[in-house]
Amino acid sequence: MNRVTLPYVMVVALAIGLLTVVPAASARDDVLQSVIDMSAPMVQVSPKNLYSADSIKVFEEEVKHARQAGIPLSVQIVQIPSTLPPLNGASRSEQASGLSQERTQSFADSLLRQKPVESSEGADDGVLMLIVVPRTHREGTTVAFATGSNTFPLNNVRPDDFDEAITRMTSLFKEGRVSDGILSGLYYINYQNLFGPPVQRTQSTLLNDLKRAINVPGAALTLGACAALVGFCVFAMRRHRGTGTTAADMDNPYIVAALQHGRVDHQVTTSALTALVQRGALRWKADGDTLIVAEPNAATWPFERAVIACLAAEAVDGVLSPSAMRQLANVTKPARAVLEREMIDRGLVDPASRVWTWRIVSGCLTLLTLLALLIVPAIRSMSDAIVLAIVIGVIVATAVVRWATTMSALTSTGQAALSAWNPSRFTPADQQIARSTDALDHVATNPDASSSSANRIRALRGLGAI
Amino acid sequence: MNLSSESTTGTALEPAGQSTAGQPTGERIGGRFAVLTSRPALLNALIMIAVLIVGVAHDFHLIEATPFHQDESRWLNRAHYLTDLAHPFGPTWNDQYLTQGQPPIGSYMMGIALLIQGRDTDTNTPWDFRRATQWNKDHGNLPAQGDLLAGRRFNAVVGALAAVVVYIVVRSLTNAAGGIAGALFLIFNPLLTWHNRLALADTTLTLTLALLVWLAVLFTRSPSWWKAIGLGLLIGFGGANKFTPMALAIPLTGIGALMVLQSWRDRRKLRSVHLHMAGLPPLSNPGWMLLSTPITAMVFFVVSYPYLWPDPLGRTLTLIDFRRTEMQSQFRINVRMRAPTPWDSLEATVVALGDTWSTTRHLLASWDLRAIAGAVSLLDLLVAFAGIVLCTWIGLRKGLRSAELIAASLMVFQTLIIILTMRTAFERYFMPIVLMEMIAFGYAIGFGTDVILRRVQRGHGAHA
Numbered sequence: 001m002n003r004v005t006l007p008y009v010m011v012v013a014l015a016i017g018l019l020t021v022v023p024a025a026s027a028r029d030d031v032l033q034s035v036i037d038m039s040a041p042m043v044q045v046s047p048k049n050l051y052s053a054d055s056i057k058v059f060e061e062e063v064k065h066a067r068q069a070g071i072p073l074s075v076q077i078v079q080i081p082s083t084l085p086p087l088n089g090a091s092r093s094e095q096a097s098g099l100s101q102e103r104t105q106s107f108a109d110s111l112l113r114q115k116p117v118e119s120s121e122g123a124d125d126g127v128l129m130l131i132v133v134p135r136t137h138r139e140g141t142t143v144a145f146a147t148g149s150n151t152f153p154l155n156n157v158r159p160d161d162f163d164e165a166i167t168r169m170t171s172l173f174k175e176g177r178v179s180d181g182i183l184s185g186l187y188y189i190n191y192q193n194l195f196g197p198p199v200q201r202t203q204s205t206l207l208n209d210l211k212r213a214i215n216v217p218g219a220a221l222t223l224g225a226c227a228a229l230v231g232f233c234v235f236a237m238r239r240h241r242g243t244g245t246t247a248a249d250m251d252n253p254y255i256v257a258a259l260q261h262g263r264v265d266h267q268v269t270t271s272a273l274t275a276l277v278q279r280g281a282l283r284w285k286a287d288g289d290t291l292i293v294a295e296p297n298a299a300t301w302p303f304e305r306a307v308i309a310c311l312a313a314e315a316v317d318g319v320l321s322p323s324a325m326r327q328l329a330n331v332t333k334p335a336r337a338v339l340e341r342e343m344i345d346r347g348l349v350d351p352a353s354r355v356w357t358w359r360i361v362s363g364c365l366t367l368l369t370l371l372a373l374l375i376v377p378a379i380r381s382m383s384d385a386i387v388l389a390i391v392i393g394v395i396v397a398t399a400v401v402r403w404a405t406t407m408s409a410l411t412s413t414g415q416a417a418l419s420a421w422n423p424s425r426f427t428p429a430d431q432q433i434a435r436s437t438d439a440l441d442h443v444a445t446n447p448d449a450s451s452s453s454a455n456r457i458r459a460l461r462g463l464g465a466i
Numbered sequence: 467m468n469l470s471s472e473s474t475t476g477t478a479l480e481p482a483g484q485s486t487a488g489q490p491t492g493e494r495i496g497g498r499f500a501v502l503t504s505r506p507a508l509l510n511a512l513i514m515i516a517v518l519i520v521g522v523a524h525d526f527h528l529i530e531a532t533p534f535h536q537d538e539s540r541w542l543n544r545a546h547y548l549t550d551l552a553h554p555f556g557p558t559w560n561d562q563y564l565t566q567g568q569p570p571i572g573s574y575m576m577g578i579a580l581l582i583q584g585r586d587t588d589t590n591t592p593w594d595f596r597r598a599t600q601w602n603k604d605h606g607n608l609p610a611q612g613d614l615l616a617g618r619r620f621n622a623v624v625g626a627l628a629a630v631v632v633y634i635v636v637r638s639l640t641n642a643a644g645g646i647a648g649a650l651f652l653i654f655n656p657l658l659t660w661h662n663r664l665a666l667a668d669t670t671l672t673l674t675l676a677l678l679v680w681l682a683v684l685f686t687r688s689p690s691w692w693k694a695i696g697l698g699l700l701i702g703f704g705g706a707n708k709f710t711p712m713a714l715a716i717p718l719t720g721i722g723a724l725m726v727l728q729s730w731r732d733r734r735k736l737r738s739v740h741l742h743m744a745g746l747p748p749l750s751n752p753g754w755m756l757l758s759t760p761i762t763a764m765v766f767f768v769v770s771y772p773y774l775w776p777d778p779l780g781r782t783l784t785l786i787d788f789r790r791t792e793m794q795s796q797f798r799i800n801v802r803m804r805a806p807t808p809w810d811s812l813e814a815t816v817v818a819l820g821d822t823w824s825t826t827r828h829l830l831a832s833w834d835l836r837a838i839a840g841a842v843s844l845l846d847l848l849v850a851f852a853g854i855v856l857c858t859w860i861g862l863r864k865g866l867r868s869a870e871l872i873a874a875s876l877m878v879f880q881t882l883i884i885i886l887t888m889r890t891a892f893e894r895y896f897m898p899i900v901l902m903e904m905i906a907f908g909y910a911i912g913f914g915t916d917v918i919l920r921r922v923q924r925g926h927g928a929h930a
Binding site: 156313 | 554601738
């Protein structure tokens with residue numbers, strides 16, 4: 001295995017394995033469990049022979065589903081025996097042929113008071129579905145829902161949904177389809193619970209007050225900070241451009257390359273390395289992975305000589321190690337410093353450009369910190385204006401960071417010099433060097449470039465043999 | 467130093483007389499076959515357009531005749547998530563069944579699909595899988611034909627774009643021949659064809675994963691923080707669509723950690739460089755960039771879903787719990803599709819990719835060559851296996867920063883994570899594996915054509 005040494009692979013594989021197999025710490029209380037385990041019967045039928053065991057099982061499945069989805073529901077289906085005294089003021093004939101809706105509701109309410117349906121003692125959060133089946137006239141079956149004082153909010157179920165369920169059930173009861181009617185009501189409530197239009201969350205007065213206090217001011221503060229950041233960028237740009245206008249005489253292709261690129265970075269070094277390989281000053285070792293410092297004297301420009309000196313300092317018997325190849329940007333840093341110093345001395349590059357870049361990036365980080373501080377109160381108080389401002393702030397900060405990190409370091413003198421550069425004064429080879437930085441970048445990143453050439457350019461950029 | 471246009475075929479980095487590529491004889495010999503590996507930009511653009519057209523035409527064909535899938539009702543119902551983003555504290559984002567059921571990206575994509583085709587996001591009510599089809603139809607849970615077709619057409623285009631990205635990925639790893647093979651086998655894969663003609667979320671996942679592999683390849687070619695952020699965003703995007711892509715942060719983080727470790731070791735070996743911070747590499751090191759991907763992914767995952775905002779960790783765990791419960795339920799209900807152990811999942815995967823959803827089998831069968839279709843149905847799977855082995859081997863040979871290693875790690879990890887967590891062998895679970903299979907398939911074809919071309923060139927050179 002080349003480069004990727006086995007111990008490293010094993011250590012990382014072990015870490016990945018641990019990450020994969022160690023289960024997420026998810027010791028969360030199951031809030032539904034109390035509803036699922038509630039003591040009230042799922043379906044209670046009186047008398048017990050009113051429905052077959054199979055029918056009751058079907059009803060129970062639906063009630064079980066309702067409870068699993070968070071509704072503390074209990075269903076009671078009763079047929080009032082003729083031996084009982086009149087119920088809630090209903091006459092015996094009413095009990096035989098069907099109670100009115102009002103009497104059924106009153107019956108359900110009183111039943112819920114007598115035998116609470118609730119997820120835990122005293123919770124008063126249950127729902128009782130009471131179906132009263134007349135003895136002689138099944139078409140007169142009625143249904144009512146009784147709810148506790150803490151039943152609502154109940155997921156996506158609203159009080160209106162119980163009225164709609166009653167309407168649907170009653171229409172089937174009137175056709176004598178009592179079982180179908182009960183199932184229809186249970187289906188409807190279960191469907192609404194999961195898929196009904198959601199109910200707007202409410203929040204405490206305190207959070208409402210907080211929203212009033214911070215929503216607009218917080219958004220204004222955020223947008224103001226964004227504007228200040230942009231203003232700071234404009235100031236920085238004007239500041240670091242300088243005022244010089246004299247076009248310097250360009251005689252060094254590496255200076256022109258750096259001017260073309262906008263700064264002195266490793267791409268300029270790559271241009272030098274490429275030129276040195278072509279000139280035979282550097283040579284690829286037989287395996288094609290590392291360089292040999294072959295002919296130091298073939299380096300012509302001062303920058304090339306500085307690069308060669310850096311490489312020679314790192315080479316062992318003239319050969320660069322794979323480690324050094326991967327660290328070419330670091331190894332050749334002193335050479336770039338020399339070139340940059342020359343450009344600064346000639347007024348082409350702003351010596352403070354990096355400082356200004358970091359100042360701008362620091363400004364962005366400050367803005368992002370402010371946004372981070374606003375996030376929790378904004379979400380807690382549902383302050384949508386602040387959220388919008390935060391989104392804008394993040395976009396602005398990202399754009400500014402992008403601009404600052406790619407900002408040209410040239411002074412106006414440097415820009416004027418670049419404009420005045422006359423390629424015809426250079427040899428064709430030096431013209432190539434002067435124009436090489438972006439071209440090399442294009443080759444290294446372009447999949448259309450032939451692999452051997454592109455790989456070597458990538459290697460010269462310190463990216464390893466890719 | 468000649469770097470202009472076609473001059474980058476070898477001579478740019480060699481002293482005179484040492485060039486190993488770009489010999490006129492070699493170019494002449496390659497002839498028409500070499501066109502596929504010479505990769506001029508115009509030809510590439512034409513190939514990409516052709517792949518897109520073939521993909522769209524293929525997926526649009528029979529789009530109306532494809533039978534309705536119940537999941538389409540759910541995805542189209544949640545299209546309003548997109549427009550409800552304007553009200554991040556509205557009731558849509560309550561802690562409820564639908565918000566717990568699926569992460570949001572698939573719903574957003576359906577919203578985009580409807581809006582760009584002139585429809586609104588107020589669609590059908592959601593399908594209740596516990597009820598019969600007739601009950602759902604009676605309750606208005608069947609999507610309107612216009613919405614259904616809008617969602618399907620959108621996915622047909624997204625599926626074709628995934629094929630284009632597969633072409634780009636394979637071409638950038640090998641050559642255009644491999645890219646075309648991978649893209650075409652993806653387009654004509656029966657599983658992807660079916661899903662590209664449905665208004666579901668899985669096609670978006672296919673495109674996301676293809677883009678992720680592509681960006682990972684680009685990252686190795688030219689690392690930057692922006693590309694690393696892009697990788698994290700794509701992982702978060704995939705995770706906010708179908709959870710499992712979140713696991714792809716693990717191989718990227720692993721490679722990143724190795725890069726930092728390697729760089730730290732390299733720096734300590736340097737003789738001429740003064741070390742700061744105990745020799746730790748600077749932030750410009752690609753390792754740090756890759757280490758950031760899980761953070762970016764998690765941030766995007768949370769930001770993309772207002773449901774998570776009030777309690778990001780707690781509600782993410784709720785999503786995971788819900789998914790786990792659903793998977794257990796599916797495992798209980800679908801007895802015939804059970805794959806209780808990873809070995810069963812692997813077996814189910816081989817059967818699915820090598821037989822049921824084999825592109826080779828499907829193509830041969832469609833040409834009335836059923837007699838041999840069964841016999842060679844394993845072809846794409848075997849070639850893909852060779853491709854992934856080759857890609858991994860070359861990646862390990864080239865080193866940590868190679869495009870092959872990062873691409874292979876993503877392909878292998880995505881496949882493994884699905885196999886390890888499958889338990890129920892639903893056909894849609896195989897879609898990301900099919901994508902990776904076709905990238906590996908194209909890689910093997912590209913590698914093979916490169917080898918053949920090189921041998922032809924060498925043979926002719928010796929003969930001359």
